Amino acid sequence: MINVRSYHIVAALFQLGNSSRMKNIHILSMKYNRILKLKEAEMNTGFVQIYTGNGKGKTTAAIGLAVRAALAGERVFIGQFIKGMRYSELSLPNYIENIVIEQFGRECFIIRDPETKDLEVARKGLARSREVISSREFGVVILDEIFIAFHYRLVSSMDIRRLMLSKPKEVELVLTGRNAPAEIIREADLVTEMREIKHYYSKGVLAREGIEY
Amino acid sequence: MINVRSYHIVAALFQLGNSSRMKNIHILSMKYNRILKLKEAEMNTGFVQIYTGNGKGKTTAAIGLAVRAALAGERVFIGQFIKGMRYSELSLPNYIENIVIEQFGRECFIIRDPETKDLEVARKGLARSREVISSREFGVVILDEIFIAFHYRLVSSMDIRRLMLSKPKEVELVLTGRNAPAEIIREADLVTEMREIKHYYSKGVLAREGIEY
Numbered sequence: 001m002i003n004v005r006s007y008h009i010v011a012a013l014f015q016l017g018n019s020s021r022m023k024n025i026h027i028l029s030m031k032y033n034r035i036l037k038l039k040e041a042e043m044n045t046g047f048v049q050i051y052t053g054n055g056k057g058k059t060t061a062a063i064g065l066a067v068r069a070a071l072a073g074e075r076v077f078i079g080q081f082i083k084g085m086r087y088s089e090l091s092l093p094n095y096i097e098n099i100v101i102e103q104f105g106r107e108c109f110i111i112r113d114p115e116t117k118d119l120e121v122a123r124k125g126l127a128r129s130r131e132v133i134s135s136r137e138f139g140v141v142i143l144d145e146i147f148i149a150f151h152y153r154l155v156s157s158m159d160i161r162r163l164m165l166s167k168p169k170e171v172e173l174v175l176t177g178r179n180a181p182a183e184i185i186r187e188a189d190l191v192t193e194m195r196e197i198k199h200y201y202s203k204g205v206l207a208r209e210g211i212e213y
Numbered sequence: 214m215i216n217v218r219s220y221h222i223v224a225a226l227f228q229l230g231n232s233s234r235m236k237n238i239h240i241l242s243m244k245y246n247r248i249l250k251l252k253e254a255e256m257n258t259g260f261v262q263i264y265t266g267n268g269k270g271k272t273t274a275a276i277g278l279a280v281r282a283a284l285a286g287e288r289v290f291i292g293q294f295i296k297g298m299r300y301s302e303l304s305l306p307n308y309i310e311n312i313v314i315e316q317f318g319r320e321c322f323i324i325r326d327p328e329t330k331d332l333e334v335a336r337k338g339l340a341r342s343r344e345v346i347s348s349r350e351f352g353v354v355i356l357d358e359i360f361i362a363f364h365y366r367l368v369s370s371m372d373i374r375r376l377m378l379s380k381p382k383e384v385e386l387v388l389t390g391r392n393a394p395a396e397i398i399r400e401a402d403l404v405t406e407m408r409e410i411k412h413y414y415s416k417g418v419l420a421r422e423g424i425e426y
Contacts, residue, residue, distance in 0.1 A: 196405060
């Protein structure tokens with residue numbers, strides 16, 4: 001029986017374009033067994049992932065990643081910048097106990113210029129993020145909408161880089177929000193852009209509980 | 214206090230580019246209260262969402278969406294085409310009871326030509342999907358990797374269109390997988406492309422439990 005890991009190794013090899021001559025996964029698994037062993041140490045390395053872009057699914061993917069990691073036994077911390085409202089996901093820790101969610105935003109939305117209070121809350125969030133990342137208590141740390149906080153100049157690009165640099169080797173750090181700055185993308189390990197191809201907002205459909213929030 | 218729904222309405226209006234003259238969310242909320250009421254009926258309408266593209270996060274976003282919907286009280290069905298392996302997410306129903314996951318794939322990965330058995334399993338998955346969608350037992354139905362099944366010609370574009378057409382008005386249907394065909398994208402309501410900007414596969418990093426699966 002092929003395990004999930006082998007499946008993903010094959011997926012990885014596909015990605016590298018190496019698999020065209022291969023007949024099946026069994027051969028692949030054998031062939032790459034050696035590489036696999038060499039890579040063993042790296043499997044425990046945490047990376048910096050970014051979900052950005054205008055499309056739907058950035059926070060949603062982060063929640064999915066949190067759940068997947070928690071179910072695999074990791075402790076997961078989700079810090080939500082900007083957001084201070086009651087999202088459906090806030091009750092997640094009631095169901096899956098190794099997920100912690102904290103909000104680093106106010107109960108209202110920033111329309112144009114952020115207020116002093118917004119800055120204060122974001123600074124506290126930043127300090128809390130630093131603490132959480134370096135504590136090594138969490139295998140996965142997700143800082144949701146940190147790039148929106150950056151957009152409103154509540155955190156600087158240097159603040160984000162410092163967080164990345166302070167990350168212990170084994171911690172996976174996930175950053176989300178549209179308009180991730182180029183200098184951060186350059187230093188991240190994995191970057192996915194959620195690109196909006198079609199959105200029902202343009203049909204006049206509004207956000208629905210349980211789907212968008 | 215501003216509720217999450219208002220927040221998302223403002224986000225929707227931003228998307229439409231209508232909010233530039235507005236001062237704050239309170240004014241917006243009042244102004245669009247009337248529209249909101251008119252739209253009330255539509256809020257209970259389910260749509261067809263697609264997550265496609267080469268980037269990471271399609272299945273992950275679908276899991277996040279499932280969790281969010283379940284926590285908001287919806288019953289959620291996840292059918293995984295192609296996949297028959299032990300993914301971390303399979304234990305999700307042990308934690309959140311209104312999520313059901315079934316797999317419509319075999320324990321091995323299709324490398325080149327699918328076998329008769331692959332076709333059989335996919336056909337059963339298709340029949341099960343039809344049943345689940347029309348049963349109205351689930352507010353959200355996710356058919357994960359259905360476009361990979363399409364890619365391997367295990368399901369046809371017509372099969373997928375029939376599923377979309379059979380959808381009761383209130384059901385949200387979510388389809389994932391790279392290379393969603395243009396004719397399906399045309400008929401979907403919301404399409405997001407996960408675009409790979411940077412991937413650590415190219416650094417030789419392999420899949421890690423709890424992160425990729």
